[in-house]
Amino acid sequence: MRLRGLGRRKLTLRARVAVLSALGVALAVVVVSLAGWWLMHGRMYEDLDLRLSADAAQAVQATTPEEAARSLHVADELPDTWSDDDPPTEIQQLIRLAGLPPPVVVRFLDSRGHAVSAGAGAEWLGTVTSPAARVARSGTGQDLADAEAGDETVYRVLTTARPGGAVQVAARVTGIEGTLDDLRVLLTWIGLAGAALAGLVGWGVARAGLRPVDRLTGAVETVAETHDLDSSIPVAGHDEIARLATAVNHLLTALAASKAAQQQLVEDAAHELRTPLTSLRTNVELLTYAEQQLGSGRTLAPDDRARLLRDLGVQAEELTTLTTELVELAAENTDPEPFGPLDLADVVHSAVIRARARWPQVVFTVSATPASLTGQAGGLSRVVLNLLDNAAKWSPPGGTVRVRLSTTDGQAELTVTDEGPGIDEEDRPKVFERFYRATGARSMPGSGLGLAIVAQIVGTHAGSVVAGPAPDGGAELRVRLPPDRVS
Known part of the structure; x- marks a missing residue:
């Protein structure tokens, strides 16, 4: 199977179209030819059988095969070199001398089914068959059969009962078979020519039709x-x-x-x-230099050393946070999480539990109603947690972060408010951009990626997120998600 598939792939599209066109036309021609040939075969033999029935009805009235032959005008079907005025006996002699089967042969059978008299060409009929003998013995009915010489059918024989036995009238079928053979050869050549022409036409059509594809490919x-x-x-x-x-x-x-x-x-x-890398490198170089000066008696003050170590810890934490958020941002772009049914209220409660452990100096209040939707559980959990982290970072110690989840106009609406200084109006459209940090936020820890991740995940869910002022001061971030988002 693999080798055959490779062979098909080696053919160009034009070649495949041409081959398929040729095969299609060849199949159609074969079907039509077979149907036409069988129709012609059936019609010709049907006409022959009707003629045999009419001839048998006349032959029953005759007393001898010769009389029957004269009544059937056998001489009319002989070649023009044979005279119509010749008596039947001479006709029979000419037929025997030529060694050809005569057009019509008449043979009489007695009541026992034995041949008692016959006209010219009776030897081509062979012995009397059992069905024909039964017709002669019973004196009723008919039998239609073929008389063959080797593998070739020569006569169509109709046996009809008559008083005292039966009469057999045989018509030569070599003309019919010759016509059918000629028709078979003609249809074969027509089929081959049609298939070849279809291949050429298919090649031309494919070449013309695929020219735009060639331009597009180029x-x-x-x-x-x-x-x-x-x-x-x-x-x-x-x-x-x-x-x-x-x-x-x-x-x-x-x-x-x-x-x-x-x-x-x-x-x-x-x-x-x-x-942060520059600051981290500077502090490390200062600590290294201080260690090298220990032998000279010049030492770093304990307070300065503690400050440098504290700064190293803060800078390392900032690098860790920045690296983590960069990885999350890249993961959302390259390996998105699959969508599935979930209740956003469960996601909110789980994120609040984690936020309380990370920000013990802030109070979190939650009001959440069930909100079923189709989304990314992990992504939405990051959305809620980033919003909570942002609100807790700006809230004063003992401040309150309010989380409210409701459904409005068929959409799930999540609102997070804090008691911080709020977001300036000119900064609100930009806070969801990557690495953007407002002037008042540059002294605060953070990477500027948290809200950018929120905007990206919410956009993946065909939702929206906006920043505005809280009713009691501080900032309010509102997320809206459609309930039937399906990926």
């Missing part, structure tokens, strides 16, 4: 070689090729956007990593 290959994702493929018409070209253009646009986003992410990550 354009795609050019893009693959140049890596120019900003180029577009010309689209002409509204057929399937045009739709394919449009889809390829959309794909190129998506790839270009993804590449730009990836490059921007790398640049932003490099920028954000540079500051």
Whole structure:
């Protein structure tokens, strides 16, 4: 099976279309030819059987085979070199001398089924068959059979009862078989010619029809070689090729956007990593230098040493947080979590439990009603936890973070408010951008990726997230998710 599949793949699409066209036409021609041949075969033998019935009805009235032959006008069916005026005996002699089967043969049977008299050509009929003998013995009915010489059918024989026995009238079928043979040869040649013509026409049609595909393939290959994702493929018409070209253009646009986003992410990550790494390296060099000066009696003050170690811990924690969030952001792009049915209220309660353990100095209040939807459980858990972390970070010690989950207009709505300083109006549209940090937030720990991850996951769920002022001061972040989101 594998080898045959490889063989098919070696054929070009044009060749496959041509071969399939030829095979299709050949199959159609074979079916039509067989149907026509069998129809002609049946019609010719049906006419022959009707003629035999009429001849047998006349032959029953005759007293001898010769009289029956004269009544059937046997001489009319002989070649033109034989005279119609010749008596039957001379006709019989001519037939015997020529060694050819006569057109019609008449043979009489007695009541026991034995041949008692026969006209010219009776030797071609052979012995009397058992069904024919039963007709003669019973004196009723008919029997239709074929008389063969070797493997070739020579006569169609009809046996009909008559007083005192039966009469057999045999008509030669070599003319019918010859006509059918000629028809068979003709249909065979027609089929071969039709298949060859269909192959040529199929090749031409495939070549003309696939010309737009060739142009599209060339354009795609050019893009693959140049890596120019900003180029577009010309689209002409509204057929399937045009739709394919449009889809390829959309794909190129998506790839270009993804590449730009990836490059921007790398640049932003490099920028954000540079500051903590520089600070970390400086502190490590200071501690190393202080260790090297121990022999000279110059030592680092305990308070300065403790401050440097504390700064190292903070910087290491910032790097860890930044690395974790970068990995989560990349994972959402490359390996998305599958969607499934869930209750967002369960996700919220689970995230609040984790937030309380991470922020013991902040009070979390929860009001959640059941909200069933189809989504990513892990992704939505990160959304809720990032919102809680952001609110707790900006809340003062002993402050309260309020979490409310409800359904509005058929959508699940999650609201998280804090008691912090709030978000300036000009910063609200930008807080969900990667690495964006407002002026007042630059002194606070964080990477600027938490809310960007929230926006990305919510967008994956066809939802929305907005930032605004809380009714009692602070910031309010609101997420809306459709309940029937299916991936």
